[in-house]
Amino acid sequence: MKKINFYLLEYAINYILRYKSKNIFISIVLTLLVAILASFFFVQNSLKLEFESTLDAQPQIIITNQKAGRDTTVDEKVIDKLLNINGVGDVVSRVWGYYDFSHMNAKFILVGIDEFENQDNATLASIAQNVDLNVSSMLVGQGVKKTLSNSYYRKYFNFILPDGESKKIYIAGTFKATTQFESNDMIVMNKDTLRNIFGYKKQEATDLAVTVNNPKEIASVILKIQNMYPTFKVVARKDLKTVLQSQFNTKSSLFLILFMVSLFTFFMIIYDKSSGLSSEEKKEIGILKAIGWRVEDVLKARFYEALILSFFSYIIGIIIALFFVYILNAPILKNIFIDYHTIENNFKLPFVLDYETLLLLFLLSVPVYLFATIIPSWRVATLDADEVIR
Amino acid sequence: MIRLEHISKIYDNDIVALDDINLIFAEGELVILKGVSGSGKSTILSLIAGLLKPTKGDVLVDKKHISKLPDHFCSQYRRDNIGFIFQKYNLIPTLSVVDNILLPLIPLNLDEKELHVKLESVMKMFSIVHKKDIIVKNLSGGEQQRTAIARANVNNPKIILADEPTANLDEKLSLEFIKILKELKSLNKTIIIATHDPLFFDLDFVDRIVEIHNGKLVCS
8 A cells, every 4th residue: 555645745734834825815715615605504404404393383284264365364163163074183273473563673473372272382382281371461482572672671562452552461471482483583472362462353263273183184184174164275284394495495595596606706716816826836846847756746745735725724614604603693694594573583593414515515615626726737737847947 | 878869959939959969978977068058058958857858859868768758757767867956956945955855755755764864965965954944045056056956966866967057156156066066976977067167168077078059069
């Protein structure tokens, strides 16, 4: 086995240090490039995980009522009839909706619960079991609490009712949901209080959550419900997941295109800097050839030099991205991805380290830089040494 | 033995550097190539070193057709046989003396002990050991030349080629170089020097003077 030529390696390190300013510039650009791209992928992966967990917490089937193609409330009286359909395990009415906190420039989700009813979601079930929410109290998510506090609503908030009157609801505390995505902009209150805020009548709900005993029967249950109630819009969780995921992917793709454009620009800068050999560098290659170095010796030295520089930049870029995303919580970048209801999302991104992403980033940085360095050196090294050193 | 057979060299800009040159250099011989600037002396050295290919003719070193060797083998031939002292030394100015002298040995990947012995002996021989860690661009002209000579000899080549070795030196340093030359000659190396410095023409240890004018041999 051929032993590693450490003298050549030492020469390569020495070469990096001798052309310090050029190599520092290249290293900074390459590090930034890797850091930006890695941050983008890390945020995307984390949000995808958070997003999928949130969707997994959704009911198997959601029923909404429509009038003239617009969503309207569902009457809770249909629940008994739906429970009679073969295969249906449970039907829970849900009262929820967005409330516009316009002066705070934010929209939060209000969710109503009834302690005597089953809940369709683990977070709400836990709240219903452990907290006694009376008609004038509410529990708020961490993000909501911060936004309300910023507007000096630390103990209560006055909701405006449809008739223009205001209703004071006290903040009983905060809650933690299974996903931070969910809890960030959510407010939980008594179902009747929420009906009052939204102007719903007694026994009116926003939608119904249906649980099917055997998941294989979901499609046939949907068909039966649609036959019974033609005005109902019946959506399965997996369809909802597909639609929302495609929306998320479209958004990611759009930003990826933008990133690719800026990446291309960065690569051009790097290519220009690394491929434009100075007369000094060209002469050095000529001298090496004249004293007996073969083309492959010259290229090996340049390979080591480019590998050291690009791998170092890659590692530093990844470390910066990890720090930016998981320690600083990806300011700005995170909100670009989220179809947010609040101005700020304060939830912590879950740590996801995907090896495929790391490999992709490696391939986008290290080999590209190696080629950009070796090809121009090869061109010079294959010329007559006499021509280069004269 | 080095043979130049019917060598012509025409550069890309149609300048005729050499025109049908025939020359033989015996082993251990010290030959001066004499001629004015642009006469073709340096081109002869570059052809012997395999740094250039002739337009016509053949260069044979120990019966090997140097001018027909592919680039890869040409480099290897230079590494094993040639020590070239360039007119402007062609040192890497940002490297230290020892790092410059080490350069021809790097591709050989020798073990540390052997490498150390070679470096030390060549630096001692050319009195540059005390400057070994100094960056070359900070050295005087004479010291730079000694570094270049040390680099050319670190592989113990049998052929030494020197192109205008005293062009950038004062008289005192030129005489020092002649002393070194005598030492190299005593080691039975074949030495070819391209120069127009009269200092070399009356040396008793020079075997032959070859005069070149406008790419043609005038006398040998």
